[in-house]
Amino acid sequence: MKRLMLKVRMLGQEEITYGDHPILSGKNKITKSMELLLLLLHRRETGIARSRLADALYGVEEVADAGNSLRVTLHRLRKLLLDAGMPEEDFITIREGVYRWSSREEMDVDVWKFRELIEGAEKETDEVRKAELLKAACQMYRGEFLPKLSGQEWALLAAASYKKMYCDALTWIIEWLKKRREYDEILCLVETACRLYPFEEWQTVKIDCYIAQNRYNEAMAEYENTARMLAEELGVAPSERMMEQFRDMSSHISNRPGTVEDIKHGLQEDKKDWGAFYCTPPSFRDVYRMVRRNMERSGRSVYLLVCSLTDSQGRAMEQGEKLEQLAGKLGDAIHSSLRRGDAFTRYSASQYLVMLGELSDRNQPDYGFIYKGTQELGETAALLRDFPV
Structure with missing residues (x-):
């Protein structure tokens, strides 16, 4: 008679089964x-x-x-x-x-195996064997320890410990694989880290791998997606350190030599967009600087519009689901109301920056189009301020 086994999963999910009998599933309350x-x-x-x-x-x-x-x-x-x-x-x-x-x-518990692999690697003197153990540990780490119990102090402390084990193991194996130019292996391993911890800069590892393999278009796409995610989902202005990181990444990304037509095709937008041009904060900064230089020669006026979300009392809103929903609606209103030649970005959780071109000093911008687009925001007001660029 086949002996039954108690299987327990704690990394990324909570699941316990004895043979075919479920004791705890991911759908159950703990x-x-x-x-x-x-x-x-x-x-x-x-x-x-x-x-x-x-x-x-x-x-x-x-x-x-x-x-x-x-x-x-x-x-x-x-x-x-x-x-x-x-x-x-x-x-x-x-x-x-x-x-x-x-x-x-007999038991199969993922955290037991994970710890055994990490501890075995720490004692291992042979680098090849150590790499095998750490690779297995990284593949076993499917997510945070007991996510449904993250409000419990004991589980939170344990989760931090397991995360550190995972990040240290991944960092070591990445450096080891880089020496051997096994970039595809690195990309497979780091994909999980990018999904689990999108704001901890693991994307830079992917970009390094793409550049090393001359996959410049994929490197550029990863950079742009990361910059957009940090601006939209984190809801804060990028730090100077982060801006410097993006500058370093972009300085290594270049296109292969090609014909003028190939280059123009690569620079064009993927599809026709009749709304204003959305930029990530780093890109908006570069556009802003370029516009300032052009103004010295053309003499035209360009205005920087600051749109801030506040409550009915004019106070800054606290971060949360409501602010995120309202910020999304404001962004949609700006995008659909402005001209194709105008640019905008989300500067922080509650602010958008808009660059309005082709305006004269005597013809101040009319903000009616923004207000029309924000009528559905209810008690929240969009406070608009303009400044000459």
């Missing part, structure tokens, strides 16, 4: 019984003292008797495991006030 099980499995080697266990489970809640609540939770966990078909045994032992998972059942 009960205190399940949290107790996950905590004990996480602390398999050392166990956890009763007081610390009660504090981890109920520390931020108003529980009259944490000790009694722990006993009830433990009883429910044992019943739940028995109902799942596990043989009757002492799944959890308590010795000298320390709770420890002690089931003799």
Whole structure:
């Protein structure tokens, strides 16, 4: 008879099965019984003292008797495991006030394997073998540790520890593979990091790989997508350090020699857009500087329009889902209302910058088109200020 196995997934998702019987799936809410099980499995080697266990489970809640609540939770966990078909045994032992998972059942727990791979690599003296272990560890890391329990302090601290293990392992294996020019292998490994931690600059590794392989168009696309994401999703102006990073990246990105027609085709927009031209903040800065230079020769006036979202009292709105929705509507209004020759960017979570050209000093810009586009914003007002460029 085939022996059943308890399988536990904690990296990127919460899932527990015994044979074909699901005990916890990603769709379920994590009960205190399940949290107790996950905590004990996480602390398999050392166990956890009763007081610390009660504090981890109920520390931020108003529980009259944490000790009694722990006993009830433990009883429910044992019943739940028995109902799942596990043989009757002492799944959890308590010795000298320390709770420890002690089931003799065969188990497959991802965090156990992940730690074993990292610890094995740290002891390994052969670089090839160390690289194999770290590569396996990186492939096993599918996401943050117990994401549904991120509000619990113990889970948050453990998640930070596992993330550091993963990032350190990935950094080492990337440098090792770069020496061997195995760029495709690096791209496969770093793709997960870019998805999990999009604001931690792992995209620069992809760009380096593309450049090393002479894949300049893909490098440029990665740069532009990253710049747009940082501006739109992070909701803040890029830091000077980040701007410098983008300058360094763009300085290494160039197109292959080609005919004039090929070059013109590559520079053109992919499709006809009748609205204003959206730029990432770094691109908007470059356009702004170029326009200032052209003004010295042409004598024409160009205005910089600052659109700020505020509440009905004129105060800056706090970041959140509502601000993000309203900022998106304002961006759509600006894009659809302005001319093709005007440029705009999202400067911060609550501000857009617009560059209005072909205006005379005697003919100040009319902001009616913006107000029409923002009528649906309700109590939120778009405060508009213009300044000569």
